[in-house]
Amino acid sequence: MSAEARAATYRTTDWLVKPLWFDDGNVILVADGLHFRVHKSMLSMHSPVFRDMFKLPQSDTGKKSASEFNPDNLDVVRMPDNGYQFIYLLKAIYERSFFQANKAVGFSDEIATSIIVLADKYDMQDLYREATHRLSGLPYPTTFAAFEVRQARPHTTPAHSPKARRVNITLEPFFLINAARRLQTRELLKMLPIAFYFATSMTTEALTDGVARKVLHKTLGDYGREVLDPEDTRRCIEAKPKLVKASQDATRCFSLDTANLSPACAAKQRRSPCLVALERLSQAAAGADLANNTSPLKSREGWFDKRCTDAPMNKLCKDCQAHIKRLHKEAREKVWNDLKKLYDLEAWP
Numbered sequence: 001m002s003a004e005a006r007a008a009t010y011r012t013t014d015w016l017v018k019p020l021w022f023d024d025g026n027v028i029l030v031a032d033g034l035h036f037r038v039h040k041s042m043l044s045m046h047s048p049v050f051r052d053m054f055k056l057p058q059s060d061t062g063k064k065s066a067s068e069f070n071p072d073n074l075d076v077v078r079m080p081d082n083g084y085q086f087i088y089l090l091k092a093i094y095e096r097s098f099f100q101a102n103k104a105v106g107f108s109d110e111i112a113t114s115i116i117v118l119a120d121k122y123d124m125q126d127l128y129r130e131a132t133h134r135l136s137g138l139p140y141p142t143t144f145a146a147f148e149v150r151q152a153r154p155h156t157t158p159a160h161s162p163k164a165r166r167v168n169i170t171l172e173p174f175f176l177i178n179a180a181r182r183l184q185t186r187e188l189l190k191m192l193p194i195a196f197y198f199a200t201s202m203t204t205e206a207l208t209d210g211v212a213r214k215v216l217h218k219t220l221g222d223y224g225r226e227v228l229d230p231e232d233t234r235r236c237i238e239a240k241p242k243l244v245k246a247s248q249d250a251t252r253c254f255s256l257d258t259a260n261l262s263p264a265c266a267a268k269q270r271r272s273p274c275l276v277a278l279e280r281l282s283q284a285a286a287g288a289d290l291a292n293n294t295s296p297l298k299s300r301e302g303w304f305d306k307r308c309t310d311a312p313m314n315k316l317c318k319d320c321q322a323h324i325k326r327l328h329k330e331a332r333e334k335v336w337n338d339l340k341k342l343y344d345l346e347a348w349p
């Protein structure tokens with residue numbers, strides 16, 4: 001569906017949300033001025049909190065009066081939640097396809113974290129589990145091994161980074177960081193280090209001004225921008241030089257140092273072919289500017305392999321190649337293991 005068509009679907013008439021306004025619904029929920037006519041039984045089935053809420057006399061939860069929007073004189077319950085987040089929750093409940101794994105439209109960090117925040121609040125465990133599982137599966141892996149698998153997949157770049165046009169999956173780490181700050185559940189806290197890592201690559205402008213909450217916001221009013229807590233913005237800005245330093249560490253295996261050769265080649269008294277090859281490799285690495293970036297976790301193995309193939313005259317022996325690859329991987333894994341400390345997340349928030 002095009003953005004325009006989707007916008008038309010969500011066009012509201014005086015804040016009545018049409019796709020979530022069922023003529024046979026028996027309760028009207030109002031969040032942020034948005035009206036939803038839904039079913040008590042449906043919400044009760046998913047949430048013990050709603051079930052208990054609907055058992056209570058409704059008169060004190062909202063004023064009940066027949067009007068253009070409430071011709072059937074239904075109970076009206078005012079929800080203290082964000083309207084746009086509430087839409088995602090209801091859509092995940094009502095539309096089987098909305099939040100399915102293979103549908104790109106029903107998944108973004110913004111949607112997933114909105115569902116997580118409200119699913120936690122209303123004790124909807126299945127939805128909470130599914131949303132956190134989806135986040136940790138692809139955008140925010142929680143182990144280095146999973147991160148390696150993710151790197152092998154189509155390229156992903158944080159939103160608003162200079163390379164954002166190349167994205168397949170848009171990372172919006174602010175939503176995750178803020179959701180983790182709010183809920184502090186084990187699942188979200190595990191994703192925090194890599195979320196901060198991705199956030200650090202965003203432009204300074206995005207870091208200070210936040211990012212637009214974009215899905216649906218044009219049709220349902222302006223829901224403003226998702227901004228990091230100043231403390232977390234500072235974390236990201238202060239991390240930039242640390243990540244550049246980490247990039248230097250992670251690519252030191254390509255520098256001219258006999259420690260980067262296999263023990264057998266390093267022990268050779270005379271200038272070995274591998275030492276000559278390493279000298280050329282270190283020059284190529286300097287030329288490719290591998291270390292001057294905030295992406296120390298990025299594997300340069302592809303660059304290294306290509307270099308070994310493209311420059312057969314200066315080829316390292318198999319043992320030296322394997323040695324360098326191992327050093328590179330170990331160095332990146334160390335970066336991964338140090339992320340929590342780098343962002344000072346031990347006592348977060």
Ligand SMILES: [Zn+2]
Binds near residue numbers: 262265317318319321
């Ligand atoms: Zn060698």
